[in-house]
Amino acid sequence: MAGVSLVRVSKRYGNLVAVDRVSLEIAPAEFFVILGPAGAGKTSILKMIAGIEEISEGEIRIDGGRVDVRASGDIDAAMIFENYALYPHWTVFENMAFPLKAKRRKVTSAEINNRVAEVARHLEIGSLLERYPAELSGGQKQRVALGRALVRKPRIFLMDEPLSHLDAKLRHQMRRELKKLKESLGTSVIFVTHDYMEALSLADRIAVLNKGRVCQVGTPDDVYFSPENTFVASLFGYPRINLVEGRILSQGERLVFCSEDGALVFPVPLRLKPGLENRKTDRVTAGIRPTSVRVVTNPPPGAARVEKFLTEPSGNKCLQHAWVGRTSLAMAGDTVGPPEGQDRLFVEVAAEKVFYFDPSGNRIKES
Amino acid sequence: MTMRAERQDLKSGIKRAAIYGGIVLFLVFALFPIFWIFLTSLKTDKDIISSVPKFIFSPTLGNYKAILFGVKAAGTETSRPDFILYFKNSLMITSGAVLVSLVAGVPAAYALARFKFKLKENIAFTFLSFRFAPEIAVIIPIFVIYRSLGLYNTFIGMVLVYQLVTLPLIIWIMRGYFEDLPESIEQAAKLDGYSRFAIFRKIALPLVKPGLASTAILSFIFAWNNFIFGLVLGAKETFPVTVGTLGFISYEAVLWGQMAAASIVTILPEVSIAFLIQKYLVRGLSMGAVRG
Numbered sequence: 001m002a003g004v005s006l007v008r009v010s011k012r013y014g015n016l017v018a019v020d021r022v023s024l025e026i027a028p029a030e031f032f033v034i035l036g037p038a039g040a041g042k043t044s045i046l047k048m049i050a051g052i053e054e055i056s057e058g059e060i061r062i063d064g065g066r067v068d069v070r071a072s073g074d075i076d077a078a079m080i081f082e083n084y085a086l087y088p089h090w091t092v093f094e095n096m097a098f099p100l101k102a103k104r105r106k107v108t109s110a111e112i113n114n115r116v117a118e119v120a121r122h123l124e125i126g127s128l129l130e131r132y133p134a135e136l137s138g139g140q141k142q143r144v145a146l147g148r149a150l151v152r153k154p155r156i157f158l159m160d161e162p163l164s165h166l167d168a169k170l171r172h173q174m175r176r177e178l179k180k181l182k183e184s185l186g187t188s189v190i191f192v193t194h195d196y197m198e199a200l201s202l203a204d205r206i207a208v209l210n211k212g213r214v215c216q217v218g219t220p221d222d223v224y225f226s227p228e229n230t231f232v233a234s235l236f237g238y239p240r241i242n243l244v245e246g247r248i249l250s251q252g253e254r255l256v257f258c259s260e261d262g263a264l265v266f267p268v269p270l271r272l273k274p275g276l277e278n279r280k281t282d283r284v285t286a287g288i289r290p291t292s293v294r295v296v297t298n299p300p301p302g303a304a305r306v307e308k309f310l311t312e313p314s315g316n317k318c319l320q321h322a323w324v325g326r327t328s329l330a331m332a333g334d335t336v337g338p339p340e341g342q343d344r345l346f347v348e349v350a351a352e353k354v355f356y357f358d359p360s361g362n363r364i365k366e367s
Numbered sequence: 368m369t370m371r372a373e374r375q376d377l378k379s380g381i382k383r384a385a386i387y388g389g390i391v392l393f394l395v396f397a398l399f400p401i402f403w404i405f406l407t408s409l410k411t412d413k414d415i416i417s418s419v420p421k422f423i424f425s426p427t428l429g430n431y432k433a434i435l436f437g438v439k440a441a442g443t444e445t446s447r448p449d450f451i452l453y454f455k456n457s458l459m460i461t462s463g464a465v466l467v468s469l470v471a472g473v474p475a476a477y478a479l480a481r482f483k484f485k486l487k488e489n490i491a492f493t494f495l496s497f498r499f500a501p502e503i504a505v506i507i508p509i510f511v512i513y514r515s516l517g518l519y520n521t522f523i524g525m526v527l528v529y530q531l532v533t534l535p536l537i538i539w540i541m542r543g544y545f546e547d548l549p550e551s552i553e554q555a556a557k558l559d560g561y562s563r564f565a566i567f568r569k570i571a572l573p574l575v576k577p578g579l580a581s582t583a584i585l586s587f588i589f590a591w592n593n594f595i596f597g598l599v600l601g602a603k604e605t606f607p608v609t610v611g612t613l614g615f616i617s618y619e620a621v622l623w624g625q626m627a628a629a630s631i632v633t634i635l636p637e638v639s640i641a642f643l644i645q646k647y648l649v650r651g652l653s654m655g656a657v658r659g
Contacts, residue, residue: 052554073560085551089573102560152559 002063002155002188003028004049009058009068011044011212018044020212021058026190027204031182033191035199035235036209042192043082045209046158049190051075062155073104078149079158082165084141086133092144093129096120099152119150139170146181157189163198175201196236200224208232230361233287239319239330242288243357248276257286257354263325264304266349268356271366276356279364287355287363290332295322299346306345322347401634408627415623430628449603450629453611458636459522460597460607461590464529465583468537471530473579476541477567481553491542497535502595505531510599520602528596533586540585544578545571584644588637608633 004026011019019041026032034042047053049060051067051074060068067075078099087095096116100107107115120126123143133141142162149157163171163178179202182189193199199206200220208215208223208231216228227233233241246259248268255268255276268276276284295306304324311333312319320331324347356364407415409426432438434450478484479491509528510519518524548571556566572579597607612633615626 047554050554050558052557073557073562075558077558079555079558081551081555083549083551085549085555087552087556087570098556099559104560148555148559 003030004156004188004190005061006045006049007059007061009045009048009060010056011041011048011053012056018212019048022209022212022214023058024207024214024217026188028188029186031189031191031202031204033193033199033203033206034209035193035196035206037194037235039211040209041212042194042209043160046079046160046190046192049075049156050077050079050158052079073102076152076155077158078152078154078156080145080149080160080162082161084133084145086141086144086148088133091130091132092120092125092136092147095133095144096129096148096151099148105152115151116147119147123147123150138166139174142166142170142174154187157185157187159189159191161193162191164193164195171198178202200236208235226363227287227355228363230285230287230357233355233357233363237289237291239290239332241355242290242293242327242329244286244288244327244329245283246286247282248280248284250280257284257356259286259325259327261325261327264327264347264349265302266351266354269352269354272356272364275364275366279356279358282359284359284364285357285361287357288329288349289353290319290330292350292353293329293331294333294348295320295331295345296348297345300348303346303348306347309345404627404630407623408631410624412622412624430624431632434625434629434632449611449614450608450625450632452603453606453608454632456522456601456605456611457591457607457609457633460525460529460605461587463522463526464533464590465587467526468530468533468586469579469583472534472537473541473572474567476538477545477571479538480542480545481550491538494535494538497531502531502593506595506599513600519600520605522605525596525601525605525607528600529590529593531596532590532593536586536589537582540582541575541578544575544582548574581644584640587640591637 004024006022006024008021008023009019010017010021022041022045024032034045036042044053048055048068049062051070055068058068059066062075062077087098090098093116096119097112099105100112100115116129117126120129123146125140125143125147128136128140128144133144136144145162163174166174175198182202191198191202203220205217205219206223207217210231216223216232218226223232224236227236230243234243244259244264246257246264249256249258251267255273256265257268258265295309296303299305306322306324308323310321312321318333320333322329322331322345329347358364406422408430409428410421410424411427411429414421414424429438475494479487513519513524513528516524518527552574553566553570556570557563561569591607592609593607594609597605597610598613601607601610608629612626612629615622615629
């Protein structure tokens with residue numbers, strides 16, 4: 001069991017800063033996901049931990065021992081590459097045996113056979129051992145790559161978007177298997193992805209990365225239900241969170257949020273009143289999850305009138321778009337929503353669940 | 368079939384006929400000299416010098432017997448059994464040169480493809496620049512150097528000077544092959560606990576094998592065809608076959624028939640090797656390594 005810690009690690013390529021003073025603590029046996037859009041520096045972090053890329057600044061420690069100064073063969077991390085990186089000139093068996101054959105590991109050939117066979121059985125690729133990578137499907141290659149990492153029993157696993165090239169069905173299946181594997185493994189996994197669903201479903205904790213910087217580190221619940229900023233909020237969920245610009249106004253004792261053109265107005269929850277009280281001169285952004293808003297036919301008092309309404313049915317769910325003044329709201333509705341073209345529709349916002357962000361995009365918390 | 372489809376068919380038919388016509392024309396242009404040499408090699412001296420070129424004659428293997436076994440056939444004046452020696456010289460020099468170039472050039476190509484070091488591009492360019500100047504421009508200084516180093520008319524000297532032909536070729540082509548390998552495969556091996564050299568030997572080298580074969584063959588052909596180095600830096604003991612064939616032009620006569628037979632034998636290794644190339648040029652091996 002090994003934990004990994006990054007202390008103010010940076011990576012520069014010439015003038016480009018790919019990773020900017022990132023500090024992370026990954027606990028032993030933790031499944032840690034690094035999530036971010038393309039070019040956020042996710043893979044660079046992984047490769048620096050693996051020792052494939054040099055770090056420009058900072059320290060990386062595994063089990064308290066510095067690894068950034070050591071050769072990558074000594075680090076004892078297994079990595080699964082985005083393109084699988086199988087050895088094309090060898091059979092599946094040879095691919096999986098290769099890490100064990102390294103001289104430093106001193107594994108006998110009987111032991112190699114046993115371990116490969118055991119892992120192959122576990123991953124259900126026992127029948128593929130004599131095949132070459134070119135003769136495998138994408139999902140099978142994925143399993144072989146996983147198998148090659150597993151036979152070594154490394155201190156940590158590094159996975160670089162391992163599921164991104166599989167088709168949707170296979171991806172879900174592999175996700176379940178990874179989850180199963182995670183329970184039996186007891187080894188830290190650092191998993192890089194740009195897919196928020198993968199992150200939410202697999203991770204113990206998630207680090208959200210943007211432009212080389214860590215935006216937020218937390219459990220899936222943390223990042224989904226308490227996003228630190230608009231970037232994190234809009235990264236999770238489909239359809240994306242609705243970000244509505246507006247102002248905070250007083251209405252008697254209460255505070256209300258009022259969209260830019262005044263068409264959408266809803267109350268601010270009491271717990272946020274202290275934080276928003278002194279924001280009245282600022283423009284704030286309300287973050288409304290598509291699940292926190294719906295259209296209704298019998299309006300509660302003060303509900304905003306929908307001017308245009310569209311639906312996108314997709315089986316068990318139905319995406320809906322409603323226009324209120326100049327604001328468009330995406331909603332994740334039920335299968336049967338109100339019909340399109342109906343002219344007496346209103347939106348109802350679950351005001352308790354709305355996030356508020358200050359002009360620089362940071363969430364305004366209850367203070 | 369509609370009118371339009373018919374017209375389309377006709378159009379593509381004409382196009383194809385034109386392409387094939389062009390190919391045939393080019394083949395005639397390129398292959399006729401070889402065909403004529405082949406005919407000449409089967410003729411007696413009398414048939415060769417007849418004022419009307421003869422396409423129909425009674426063929427003889429006399430010229431081949433003369434150059435290969437030194438048999439004086441009827442109608443041939445003298446024989447030059449040295450041809451066998453020159454052929455052997457060519458084989459030794461050319462294979463030696465290609466071998467040395469592979470041993471030195473393939474690791475160099477790998478280093479130029481994968482390592483970061485100072486002046487890398489300059490070094491790579493220097494290798495390429497060996498091919499810029501015509502050999503004739505450097506041959507006199509090389510001759511002087513060879514005389515003083517005692518490399519003149521030695522096989523070692525020949526193999527060394529042939530590096531000017533084979534080494535740049537191998538370094539530059541192999542560098543491209545190495546660069547095309549997905550880096551992640553080598554990174555995976557690195558993480559699996561292997562040294563750089565082990566990765567080169569066990570991963571990179573086997574994966575570029577098809578490229579290696581075709582590059583070696585290509586440089587073999589280039590070296591085999593070289594003329595000037597042998598002419599200036601060698602003597603009878605080390606003459607390659609290209610230079611040796613000149614010996615059929617003597618004071619008394621030009622032995623056209625034997626010269627033609629020698630030319631045909633000389634191109635045999637190249638032709639057979641060229642057929643081998645076709646098989647190796649298929650670069651399927653590194654496919655399937657990455658997602659597919």
